[in-house]
Amino acid sequence: MSIKENDRITGAEIFVKSLEAEGVDTVFGYIGAKVIDIYDKLYDSKIRHIMPHHEQGGVHAADGYARSSGKTGVCIATSGPGAANMVTALATANMDSVPLVAFTGQVPNTMIGTDGFQEADIKGITMPITKNNYIVNDVEDLARVIKEAFHIASTGRPGPVLVDIPSNILKAKAKFNYPAQVDLPGYSPTYRANKLQLKRAAELINQAVKPVIYAGGGSIISGADQEIKELAQRAEIPVTTTLNGIGIFDENSYLSLGMLGMHGTTEANLAISNSDLIIALGARFDDRVTGKLEDFAVNADVIHIDIDPAEIAKIVKTKVPITADVKMALEELLPRIREVKRPGWLKEIEEWRKIDQPADPKKAEKLLPSEIIETLYQLTEGNAIITAGVGQHQMWAAQYYKYSKPRTFISSGGLGTMGYGFPAAIGAKLANPDRDVFALVGDGSFQMNIQELATAAKNRVAVKIILFNNQYLGMVRQWQELFYDKRYSATCLRRQENCPPHCSAPGQDCPEMIPDFIQVAKGYGIKGETVTERSQIKNALKNAIKANESYILNFMIEEEENVFPMVSAGGSLEEMILRKDNNNK
Template structure:
C-alpha cells in the first residue's frame, strides 16, 4: 500500500485497534456496523461473537480483569448500544479498562429518531471515564489511540466511541495516531515526597497497623510492594472484594476480606487498629458500614491515584495522591532507612490471631444437605488453588470470596461496585480467552446464571473450556437472606424453584452438564468437568436456606456482626 492509498473508516478502525495491540474483540453485528464487520472479514483480528451485547461488555471486562490489558467490545446502534450499558456501568464502578465501540446512524440522520437510533453518548455519559462521538472519519485512529490511553492509565475505566456509519464508509488516507496530547488529563503518578516521609514514619511507628487494600493495588500492579511492606513490618492485611489475591490469602498476615461479609477478625482489626493504611481502596459503604464508627481509633493514611477519592467518604490524616506501586515503592525505600523493628507489632498480631481463633469462618457441615461453602472449598482443593475464579452476584459471590484462598492478583474476577447479576459466565469466557494457560471457573448462582446463560453458546462455539459451578439453591439467595433476617421471613418473589434442568441446558448447547446433590460427588464432578475439553456446567443443588455469615447489617457498625460467633444460623 502506498502512503497515499485511501482506506475506509471501517478498515481504519480495525487497523487502529491492531496498532493498539488489541488481539481480540467481543461483539455482535447489526445494521450500521456491517461495514466494520466487513473490514473484520478481511482482517486477522479475532472477533468473538457473543449471544447478547451485555455478554460482549462483560467478556471484555473479564478479559481486561484477567490480563490487565484493555478489553474491547463492539455493538450496533440503538438496542445494541443500550445492551452494552450494564457492562459499561460495571466497568466504571470497578475501574476496569475497556473500550466500547458502538455504531451510530448516518451523521445526517442523528437527531431524527432514525431506525435504531439512540443517543448513546448521552445515555452513557454518567458511566464512562470518557466518550467520543466521531465527527470526522480521519480522526478515528487518533480517537482510538486516545481511548486506549484514557481507559488504561490513571484510574482505569471504560471509554466509549460512537461511530456514525458515515465515518465507517468514508475513504481517506490513513495516518497512524500521533502521541496523545490531552491537556486536561495528566494523572499524578508520584506521591508527594514530604507526605511519603510522613507516611513512612507513621507506618514505622504504629504498634497496631492494618493494611486495607483495594482494587487499585491490582490495577497498579502493586502486589509485590504490598507484600514487601506487610512482611517487612509485620502488618496484617485485609483486602476488599476487588482486591482478593492482591495479598496471598494463605499468608499468616492475611485477614481475608473486610466489610459486610468480611471475616470477623478483619473487621475487629480495623476497628481496633491505630493506623489504617488504605491503598487503592475507596471506603465503600459495603466496607465501612456506619461511617461514624469506622476505624474509630485509627489515623487514616489514604493512597489513591484519584484525588476525588481522598476525603470523599473518610477524611484521611495522611493523604497521598499517586500510583499505588510508585508510592509504596517510595515508602518502602524510606522505611528501609529506619531501624528495623518487626517485633513492634508482635502483641497486635497476637490479638488479631486470637480473634481469628475465636471467630473463624465456619458453616454447618453435617445435616445431610450440600453446603455451598463446601463446594467452594472443594473447587479450591481440586484445583490446588490454581484457577481463575469469576463469580455472579449475591451469596455465591460472597462464598467464593470467603472459602477460596486467592494468592495471585487477577485471580478473582467479580462485579464489585455495580453488583451485576449474570456477570460470571460472560466474564469467565473473556478471562479464559485472555488467559488460555489457566483454568477459569465461574462460581455462579441459579438466579444470575439465568440472566446470561445464552453465552454458553459462545463458550461452545469458540471451544472455551470454562467450568460453571452453579451454587443452586433455587432462591434469589441474598435477597432471601435479607428477607429472612430483616423482613420477617417474607420471601416475596425470591423463590425460583421453577427452573430448567441446567445440566440438560448445557447438554443442549453441546457443553458438559452434570448435576450434583451429595457431598461425596463434588470433587469427582469437578475433576470430570475440568478434564473435559468442552465447557461444562455443574449444577450443585445446595442447601436452600443457607446464609452468608458473618454479616454486618447495612448502615451499622462493622463490629455489629450477625453470625460472627459459632453456630450456623439463628432463626429470628
Template structure:
C-alpha cells in the same frame, strides 16, 4: 486512479488498521447494520472476533479479559438497542475501574436527532457511567480518537471509553496515519508521590502500634502485590482487602486477614475497628467496607494512596493524602519504614480469628458451598482463576477459595451486577487459555446471561461453570429471613401459580425446579451433571477439571444456607451477625 486515491482508506479500513496498530488481539462484538462495514473489513483481519449472544455478555467478556490479563478489553455493538444493551456492563466496568474501549455504531451524521431507525444518543446515555466518550464527526479524526480512547482507558485510574461512530464515517475516506502519541493537555494523571507526604506517612507507620494495610482493586491495577507483601513483612503489618483487592496478598500468609466489610472475616472487621493506623492502598472506603461510617475505625489515622484524587478524603477523613500510583509510591515509601515485630497486635488478631464459624458438612443433609469450594481449591492447588456473579455464591467464593495471586478472583464489586460471572469467565479464558477458569454462579445470577452458553460452545471455550443451586435469589432471601420474618416475597425461583401466595421457606410440597440446567446445557451441546450428595463432590469437580470443553456442575445446595459473618445495612463492623446468632 491517481496515487493519492490509492492512499485513501475508508473509515472501516481505518478502524481495523487502528486496532491492529494498537495491538488488539481479540474483540467481542455483535454485528448490526450500522457496523456492517467494520465487519466486512474485520473479515480479512487477524484480530480474533468473538460473537456473544447478547451485547451485555460481550462487554462482560471484554471486562473479564481485561481484569484477568491487565490488557484493555475491546467490544463493539451496533446502534440503538445494540448500544443500549451495553449500558449495564459499561457501568459495571466503570465502577470497578476496568480498562475497556467500546465501539458503537450510529445513524449517519445527517440523521442524528431525527429519531431515525435504531437511533439512540449513546454518548449522552453513557456519559455518567464511562471515563470518557466520543462521537466521530469526521473520518479524518477517527484514528486520533481511537488512539486517545485506548490511552485514556488504560492510564491513570482506568475505565471504559465509548467511541460512537456514525455509519457514514465508515464509508468516508481519508489517509491513514495512526498517531504515535496523544495530545491531551487537560489529562495528566499523577503517578509519582509527593516526597513530603511520603515522609509523613513513614513517620505514622513507624510510630504506630496497631497498623493495618487496607488494599483495594487499585493496588492490583497498579501491580503492587510485591510491594504490599514487602511492606507487610518488613513492619509486620496485617493485611485486609476489599472484594476487588482479593489476591493482591497471599491469603495463606500469617498476616492475611481476608476480606473486610459486610461479609468480611471477623478478624478483618475487628482489626480495622481497633487499629490506630489504616494504610489505604487503591481503595475507596465504599459503604460495603465501612458499615456505619460514624463508628468506622474511630481511633485510626488514615494514610490514603490512590491515583484518583477524587477518592481521597471523599468518605473518611485522611491525615496523609497521597495522590500517586500505588506501586510507585510504595517503592519510595518502603525504604523509609523500620523493621519491627508486633506480637501483641498479632496475638489480639489471632483471638478474633477463632470467632468465625462455618456450617459443619457432617451435620447437614444437603451440600454446603464451603465444602464444594474448599475441595475445588485443593484440586486446583489454588491456581485457578475464579469468576463470580453477584449474590451469596460471590461471597462464598471470596471466603473459601484462598487466593495467592492478583487477577485470580474476578467479580462485579461496585455495581453488583447479576449475570456478570459467566461471560467474564469466557473473556478470562480467552486471555488465559492455559489456565483453569471456573465461573461460580448462583441459579438466579446464571440465568441473567445463560445465552452465553452458545458463545462458549461454538468457540470451544473450556470454561467450567459451578452452579450453587438453592432455588432462591439467595442473598435477598437471606435478608428476608433475618430481617423480614421469612416473608419470601419474589425470591423463590420455584414458585409457580399453584403455590400459596405467602412463601416462608422450602417444604416437601414445593414444585419441580425450573430450569433443569443440565437439559438446557445439552441443548447447547454442553455436558454436565447434577450433584446432590457429598460423596460425589470431588469426582464431579475432577470431571470438570479434566474436560477440554465447557462443562456444568449443578450443585443442589442447602436452600437456606446463609453467608456469615454479616453486618446489617447501616450497622457497625464490630456488630457482626455470626452463624451462632442465627435463629433457626
C-alpha cells in the same frame, strides 16, 4: 492489506488498522446494520472476533478479558438497541475501574436527532458511566480518537471509553495516519508521590502500634503485590482487602486478614475497628466496607494512596493524602520503613480468628458451598482463575477459595451486576487459554446471561461452570429471613401459579426447579452433571477439571444456607451477625 502513504481508505479500514496498531488481538462484538462496514473489513483481519449472544454478555466478556490479563478489552455493538444493551456492562466496568474501549455504530450524521430507525443518543446515555466518550463527526479524526480512547481507558485510573461512529464515517475516506502519541491538555494523571507526604506516611507507619494495610482493586491494577508483601513483612502489618482487591496478598499468610466489610472476616472487621493506622492502597472506602461511617475505625489515622485524587478523603477523613500510582508510591516509601515485630497486635488478631464458627458439612442435610469451594481449591492447588456472579455464591467464592495471586478473582464489586460471572469467565479464559477458569454462579445470576452458553460452546472456550442451586435469589432471601420474618416475597425461583399465596419456607411439595440446567446446557452441546451427595463432590469436580471443553456442575445446596459473618445495613463493623448467633435464635 498494504497501504501506501498517500492512499485514502475508508473509515472502516482505518478502524481495523487502528486496532491492529494498538495490538488488539481479540474483539467481542455483535453485528448490526450500522457496523456492517467494520465487519466487512474484520473479515480479512487477523484480529480474533468473538460473537456473544447479547451485547451485555459481550461487554462482560471483554471486561473479564481485561481484568484477568491487564490488557484493554474491546467490544462492538450496532446503533440503538445494540448500543443500549451495553449500558449495564459499561456501568459495571466503570465502577470497578476496568480498561475497556466500546465502539458503537450510529445513524449517519445527517440523521442524528431525527429519531431515525435504531437511533439512540448513546453518547448522552453513557456519559455518567464512562471515563470518557466520543462521537466521531469527521473521518479525518477517527484514528486520533481511537488512539485517545485507548490511552484514556488504560492510564491513570482506568475505565471504559465509548466511541460512537456514524455509519457515513465508516464509508468516507481519508489517509491513514495513526498517531504515535496523544495530545490531551488537562489530562495528566499523577503517578509519582509527593516526597513530603511520603515522609509523613513513613513516620506514621513507624510509630503505629496497631496498623492495618487496606488494599483495594487499584493495588491490583497498579501491579503492587510485591511491594505490599514487602511492606507487610518488613513492618509486620496485617493485610485486609476489598472484594476487588482479593488476590493482591497471599491469603495463606499469617498476616492475611481476608476480606473486610459486610461479609468480611471477623478478624478483618475487628482489626480495622481497633487499629490506630489504616494504610489505604487503591481503595475507595465503599459503604460495603465501612458499614456505619461514624463508627468506622474511630481511633485510626488514615494514609490514603490512590491515583484518583477525587477518591481521597471523599468518604473518610485522611491524615496523609497521597495522589500517586500505588506501586510507584510504595517503591519510594519502602526504604523509609523500619523492620518491626508486633507480637501483641498479632496475638489479639489470632483470638479474633477463633470467634466465628463455620458450618459442619457432616451435619447438613444438603451440600454446603464451603465444602464445594474448599475442595475445588485443593484440587486446583489455588491456581485457577475464579469468576463470580453476584449474590451469596459471590461471597462464598470470596470467603472459601484461598487466593494467592492478583487477577485470579474476578467479580462485579461496585455495581453488583447479576449475570456478570459467566460471560466474564469466557473473556478470562480467552485471555488465559492455559489456565483453568471456573465461573461460580447462582441459579438466579446465571440465568441473566445464560445464552452465553452458545458463545462458550461455539468457540470451544473451556469454561467450567460451578452452579450453586438453592432455588432462591439467595442473598435477598437471606435478608428476608433475618430482617423480614421469613416473608419470602419474589425470591423463590420454584414459585408457580398453583403455589400457596404465603409460602415462607422450602417443603416437600415444592414444584420442580425451572429450568433443568443440565438439559439447557445439553441443548447448547455442553456436558454436565447434577450433584446431590457429599460423596460426589470431589469426583464431579475432577470430571470438570479433566474436561477439555465447557462443563457444568449443578450443585444442589442447602436452600436456607446463609453468608456469615454479616453486617446489617446501617450497622457498624463490630456489630456482626455470626453463624453461632443465628443458630442460637
